[in-house]
Amino acid sequence: xxxxxxxxxxxMRRIIVNSLNALGHTDIVEAEDGAxxxxxxxxxxxxxxxxxxxxxxxxxxxxxxREKDKKTPIVMITTEAAKDDVITAIKNGVTNYIxxxxxxxxxxxxxxxxxx
Amino acid sequence: xxxxxxxxFISATLQVMETSAATKSERGSLFVKxxxxxxxxxxxxxxxxxxxxxxxxxxFPKDIAIKVVSNMLGGMKIDDIDDSVKDGxxxxxxxxAGAAKVQLAEIGYTYxxxxxxxxxxxxxxxxxxxxxxxxxxxxxxxxxGDFYLEVALKMIIPIED
Ligand SMILES: [Mg+2]
Numbered sequence: 013x014x015x016x017x018x019x020x021x022x023x024m025r026r027i028i029v030n031s032l033n034a035l036g037h038t039d040i041v042e043a044e045d046g047a048x049x050x051x052x053x054x055x056x057x058x059x060x061x062x063x064x065x066x067x068x069x070x071x072x073x074x075x076x077x078r079e080k081d082k083k084t085p086i087v088m089i090t091t092e093a094a095k096d097d098v099i100t101a102i103k104n105g106v107t108n109y110i111x112x113x114x115x116x117x118x119x120x121x122x123x124x125x126x127x128x
Numbered sequence: 129x130x131x132x133x134x135x136x137f138i139s140a141t142l143q144v145m146e147t148s149a150a151t152k153s154e155r156g157s158l159f160v161k162x163x164x165x166x167x168x169x170x171x172x173x174x175x176x177x178x179x180x181x182x183x184x185x186x187x188f189p190k191d192i193a194i195k196v197v198s199n200m201l202g203g204m205k206i207d208d209i210d211d212s213v214k215d216g217x218x219x220x221x222x223x224x225a226g227a228a229k230v231q232l233a234e235i236g237y238t239y240x241x242x243x244x245x246x247x248x249x250x251x252x253x254x255x256x257x258x259x260x261x262x263x264x265x266x267x268x269x270x271x272x273g274d275f276y277l278e279v280a281l282k283m284i285i286p287i288e289d
Contacts, residue, residue, distance in 0.1 A: 020243065021219040023200055023212060030202065064222060066243045091226020091241075094233035113148035113223045116202055 013127075014039045018049035018073065019062035019089070024112075028060055028089065031120045035127065046073030053077060056084065058127065063090035063101070071104060078105035087126055129281060132235065134158065134263055137184065137279050140227035141267060144220060149196040156266035156274075165264055166276045167251040169193065170209055172221025178239030182260050182281035184225045186217070192272045193217055209248055218244035224277070254278065 015032055017040055019025045025042050032040055041056065043049035046068030049061060059077065063070035074086055085107045092101075093111040101109065108126045110119065138155055145151045168187030175183050188196065190209055197216030198206045206213060222244045229239060247254065262280035269275060 021215055021222070023197065023216040023219050026201060026212075064226070064241055064243065091223050091229070093226070093230045094238070096233070096238075112226065113144045115147055115150070 013037060013057045014041070014055055016041050016043065016049060016052055016056040016059045016061075018043040018046060018060070018065065018070065020044055020065040021062070024062065024089075027116060027119065031116060031123055034120055035124055037127075046070055046076075049073050050076055053081070053084075059084055059086040060089055060123075061086065063088060063092040063097075071101060074101070074106055075104050085126070087123075129261055129263055129279070133180075133232070133237070133281065134265070134279055136228040136231035137224065137277060138265055140224045140231070141186065141265070141277050143227055144223045145196070145267075145269065148223060149199040149220070151196055151199060151269050151272065153267045153269045153275075156268065158263050158265045161262040161264045161278065161280075164253040165262070165278065166266070167253050168276060169248065169250055169252070170213065170217050171247045171252070171254060172217040172219075173245045173247060173254065174221045174225040175242035176225065176239045176281065177242075179237045179284055180239050180281040181284060182279075184221065184228075185254050185278040185280070186221045186224055186275065187254070187278070188217065188275040189273060192269055192275055195272055196220065196269075214246045214248060218246045221246075 017028050041052045045065040061070045087108040088106045089110045091112045145153050169190040170193045171187035173185045194206050197213045225241050260280045260282045265277040
């Protein structure tokens with residue numbers, strides 16, 4: 013299974029990638045913002061994206077993906093957790109939501125559940 | 129600035145430090161910044177626009193910044209303020225402003241977050257526009273030492289209270 017991880021924070025990408033690795037997933041592409049993520053969606057089975065990123069934010073990225081692809085699961089991993097933000101994200105095609113901050117263990121547990 | 133606008137930032141800081149950096153902290157007494165304010169080695173800064181404008185700054189001495197980011201990365205060894213520390217402190221600021229945003233949205237005050245910027249330099253201090261009040265909240269990271277949260281916000285919509 014191939015994953016795409018988009019976050020402008022390299023620390024956050026490392027935490028997410030480490031969690032995926034710990035779950036046995038190693039086929040992972042990383043992107044620093046939505047624009048780079050959009051160029052790397054080919055063959056991806058699972059998308060994990062931040063919201064607040066430069067150039068193209070996560071919501072714009074999700075909308076662009078959903079214009080062509082209604083199926084690939086998209087997990088939003090973000091601090092943007094006000095009720096209206098969550099509703100906006102889900103309306104635009106986000107399938108799961110993980111709120112920052114988290115411990116590595118909770119992130120792993122949540123990802124494991126979602127990926128199944 | 130009303131306590132109800134500062135408290136979300138204080139609880140967000142405690143929560144982010146404990147959850148993502150395994151660092152328990154205690155808050156000290158807040159004060160209004162006059163002149164230079166506290167000196168730190170690295171600060172994460174988030175600009176805010178919406179019902180407030182201004183910025184949120186979280187500043188750390190070098191040793192604490194390194195420990196915090198090392199903890200975020202599961203205990204990774206870090207020797208100095210490198211790119212990973214800069215990035216990690218920016219993300220801490222992002223999470224603090226984001227977690228406070230959730231609490232403030234619940235009482236009807238919404239804002240947008242900028243992308244974090246990080247300022248590095250031995251004993252620097254940050255200045256804010258003179259017409260924006262800045263509240264400093266000192267924290268003690270238990271067993272590590274002191275760091276500071278600075279909240280400089282100006283209300284755009286007047287509040288009836
Ligand atoms: Mg981000």
